[in-house]
Amino acid sequence: MRLAVYGGASFMLALGVVLSALHQNSNFYAACVYLSKSSSCVMVLLNLGLLFSIIMGKTLQSIFFGQLRAIEVEHLYERSWYAVTETCLAMTIFREEFDLQFVLVFATLLFLKIFHWLCQDRVEFMEQSPSHRMTFHVRMVNLMALLLLIDILLACHAINVTITKGPNMMIMFGFEYTILICIMTSIIGKYILNVVDMRSQEPWEGKSMYVFYLDLVTDFFKLITYIVFFIFLCFFYQLPLHIVRDVYVTFRSFIQKCRDLYRYRRATRNMNELYPDASAEDLLRTSDSTCIICREEMHAIVVDNNGHADAPGDIDQNLDQPKKLPCGHIFHFYCLRSWLERQQSCPTWLVTSITLTLIRNQY
Structure with a gap:
């Protein structure tokens, strides 16, 4: 509605300026020169151009974006x-x-x-x-x-x-x-x-x-x-x-x-050597054996003397292998690697700091 009112007023104002220029000058060329030399006329015509730009923009928006x-x-x-x-x-x-x-x-x-x-x-x-x-x-x-x-x-x-x-x-x-x-x-x-x-x-x-x-x-x-x-x-x-x-x-x-x-x-780099595998005892020591990144249960994967794991796939390719960080927190191998793509800090410490900050802001 506002655009319609603005468009109607702009069109009528531009039409009045053009008709006035044609009435005051003897030919079309002289009227064009008058319109280009008058600052007020130029502003009115630029306003009309702005209106056409908005209309074209709205049309293209409905076509490409809805x-x-x-x-x-x-x-x-x-x-x-x-x-x-x-x-x-x-x-x-x-x-x-x-x-x-x-x-x-x-x-x-x-x-x-x-x-x-x-x-x-x-x-x-x-x-x-x-x-x-x-x-x-x-x-x-x-x-x-x-x-x-x-x-x-x-x-x-x-x-x-x-x-x-x-x-x-x-x-x-x-x-x-x-x-x-x-x-x-x-x-x-x-x-x-x-x-x-x-x-x-x-x-x-x-x-x-x-x-x-x-x-x-x-x-x-x-x-x-x-x-x-x-x-x-x-x-x-x-x-x-x-x-x-x-x-x-x-x-x-x-x-x-x-x-x-x-x-x-x-x-x-060399995540298998850098972060040791979490054993069943490590998971038992933690209060919660759930990976806080994917929210799924973690299970220790035992490797025998021949290098075979009790889960399908080679241990280097087993993405569900729990890994233990130097701070003691445990996460899935794949979850840890995905997290390190975005942050290079322990996710548990980050979540804890954010929670404490929110609590501190509330009080």
Whole structure:
């Protein structure tokens, strides 16, 4: 209802401005010149363009996404305000080139960013709700292919303009579209991993590591792009304060992932030798022989003198083998390895610390 009222008022106002310009000028060309020279007329026409953009966005949303979830709308508002604020800071660098073309190019970039954010949230939602209709996959594949193609074309256009005309405002938009290419490539990779996981009969054990490596590579290319853009702006313009935070956050995320990878490799290297098998006596000493990760009962697997276990499969491949950490806590071999992919600390100590923190906050 509000959109209809806003649309009707915008259309009537734009129509009145156009008719007034045609009435005051003798021909169509003179009317167009008058409209382009008047700041108030330009604002009215830009408002009408904003209305058409909203209508087109709503139409594309209904085609590719349908009804948005509440969390998607919330993320959309948060990211949009941040993107607008960041661009306002960038305008201080390109203030001499700020014109109607800048506004149109920025509106196009924000329009595409919105669909990238929605696409990212919808792919992440696949992990929470693995059962989707075929129409969902058709929509997502077409949307991701379309967005990636548009990103590549606009990035190439911005780079070509920069090379042809020299440093100008298109540097920023070429950089933004390069970042969007990295993000869309990551989204496509995660979508493929989710589809493969949905197709498999059993849970895919190595999926989390593939997602981790994908995020690591994405952060690396984003960091390289940020650094190149930062140096370029410092050399031709001035210190780009609007991307200092993005450079820092991306650099910190990349370093943290490298540390997590190193710790995971160190923690999972020779796990059979690093973490001894838990015996039946060890399980009896514990107050609860349930693995807190999978919430299933643990049973000691005895190996005879010939190296054969009392359970099917080789002991090195037996994922149900209880393993004992240096702190004394016991978990399944597979559960421990899966946990170490995400955290490099004892899950019992982590759960205990979180519980104590929640109790402390309540009182």
